[in-house]
Amino acid sequence: MIRHRFEAYLDKVFGFSDLVSALPEGRQFPQHSWKKVFDAVFLGAAMQIPSLLQMEAECRDGALAKRIGPLSDDTMAYSLERQSPEPVFALSCEIARRLKRNGVLRSDWSRGLLVGAVDGIEICSSFVRCCDACMEREVQHKVNGEMQTDIQYYHRIVGVVLVSTDFPIPLGLRFQKNGEGEVSCALALLQDLVGQLGRRFLDVLVGDALYLQAPFVKEVERLGLVWAFTLKENQPELLREAERLTQQSPAGVHTEPGREVRYWHLPEVDWPVADRQVRVVKTVRIEHQHRLTVSEQDGHRIKSKAAVTQESTNFYATNFELGSISPLFIHQLSRSRWRIDTEVFQTITTDCHLKHPAVHQTTALVVLTMIRFLAYTLSLVFYHRQVRSHARRKCETFHEFAKSLAYWFVALSPNTS
Numbered sequence: 001m002i003r004h005r006f007e008a009y010l011d012k013v014f015g016f017s018d019l020v021s022a023l024p025e026g027r028q029f030p031q032h033s034w035k036k037v038f039d040a041v042f043l044g045a046a047m048q049i050p051s052l053l054q055m056e057a058e059c060r061d062g063a064l065a066k067r068i069g070p071l072s073d074d075t076m077a078y079s080l081e082r083q084s085p086e087p088v089f090a091l092s093c094e095i096a097r098r099l100k101r102n103g104v105l106r107s108d109w110s111r112g113l114l115v116g117a118v119d120g121i122e123i124c125s126s127f128v129r130c131c132d133a134c135m136e137r138e139v140q141h142k143v144n145g146e147m148q149t150d151i152q153y154y155h156r157i158v159g160v161v162l163v164s165t166d167f168p169i170p171l172g173l174r175f176q177k178n179g180e181g182e183v184s185c186a187l188a189l190l191q192d193l194v195g196q197l198g199r200r201f202l203d204v205l206v207g208d209a210l211y212l213q214a215p216f217v218k219e220v221e222r223l224g225l226v227w228a229f230t231l232k233e234n235q236p237e238l239l240r241e242a243e244r245l246t247q248q249s250p251a252g253v254h255t256e257p258g259r260e261v262r263y264w265h266l267p268e269v270d271w272p273v274a275d276r277q278v279r280v281v282k283t284v285r286i287e288h289q290h291r292l293t294v295s296e297q298d299g300h301r302i303k304s305k306a307a308v309t310q311e312s313t314n315f316y317a318t319n320f321e322l323g324s325i326s327p328l329f330i331h332q333l334s335r336s337r338w339r340i341d342t343e344v345f346q347t348i349t350t351d352c353h354l355k356h357p358a359v360h361q362t363t364a365l366v367v368l369t370m371i372r373f374l375a376y377t378l379s380l381v382f383y384h385r386q387v388r389s390h391a392r393r394k395c396e397t398f399h400e401f402a403k404s405l406a407y408w409f410v411a412l413s414p415n416t417s
């Protein structure tokens with residue numbers, strides 16, 4: 001058996017091969033086992049290969065020729081379409097459980113709490129329908145210089161990602177159904193996650209203002225989660241009341257080099273539409289920067305440094321029992337949600353080709369996307385725990401590492417084990 005460092009690690013730490021072998025087969029008389037197809041797609045995704053056609057080429061005479069061998073893109077697509085997504089979802093939850101057991105989910109800033117961020121992202125928008133489950137909308141766009149209205153097809157997924165950890169770790173994702181809103185999709189995903197991982201797995205849920213809705217908050221509390229969401233204009237009464245109660249000078253000021261954060265803390269603010277009270281924290285962040293400006297005087301360019309201050313005001317609503325903890329913790333919690341967008345969604349769309357549909361069938365797209373997320377998570381874990389932590393000097397980036405995975409496979413020889 002040819003062993004590759006990445007796969008050897010996954011087997012040692014997660015028993016990954018056994019977990020994949022245990023996945024049920026959706027086809028009746030498959031020529032190639034689901035394990036083989038799964039491995040091809042998983043390893044291809046870890047190497048950040050965009051399409052099944054390119055994976056086919058890698059299996060034929062590229063990086064995966066020795067490890068997988070000939071496998072057509074049709075076989076991969078057909079095989080993906082025939083599997084049910086639930087066992088793959090359960091597999092990624094099992095990985096999360098093992099990550100927790102191995103202490104990978106610990107963090108030093110979040111007071112021992114596991115913080116998950118929820119957010120949605122659009123993938124694969126096109127004027128050509130890709131599958132039966134495509135969502136659709138009318139858009140105006142220019143065709144040959146003239147504006148016209150067409151139906152655009154697209155998919156949206158909602159993800160829950162751990163953001164309290166050293167590097168963000170996706171817990172699960174769900175495709176939004178046609179006609180289903182992002183928030184209901186997020187709730188269904190959270191219910192699935194709690195169903196798989198249990199109530200005590202996640203402690204705090206953070207998200208943008210879209211999630212601050214009375215019914216959603218109620219359901220999140222029913223799942224036993226603490227929450228902190230941005231408060232904006234979509235809850236006008238609560239926002240007005242919070243603004244009115246924070247006219248006076250701040251409760252405290254936190255300063256660090258180049259920046260200060262002023263904060264206000266309201267333990268009980270009326271939220272009439274939800275028929276309850278919530279805790280609100282307001283922060284004003286003031287950044288002091290020196291910006292280089294270039295001006296022209298008598299045909300000469302003059303460079304000068306000017307002091308600029310940038311101010312941003314935020315309101316956060318939460319049910320978090322602060323006790324003796326500083327209200328700034330709510331600010332810190334809420335700001336951690338940016339990592340789902342700036343780190344996970346950015347990387348997985350630009351480097352891992354998430355927006356490239358690759359398969360134009362309903363279930364296949366769902367299963368492929370789940371495998372892509374899993375490959376992203378596990379290659380990121382390997383990168384942080386094995387590559388970065390063991391690097392003596394300057395370390396390659398995650399993208400460079402993913403590309404170098406391919407060379408490792410090429411270097412494998414059937415004679416070495």
Ligand SMILES: [Zn+2]
Binds near residue numbers: 129131154
């Ligand atoms: Zn589609």
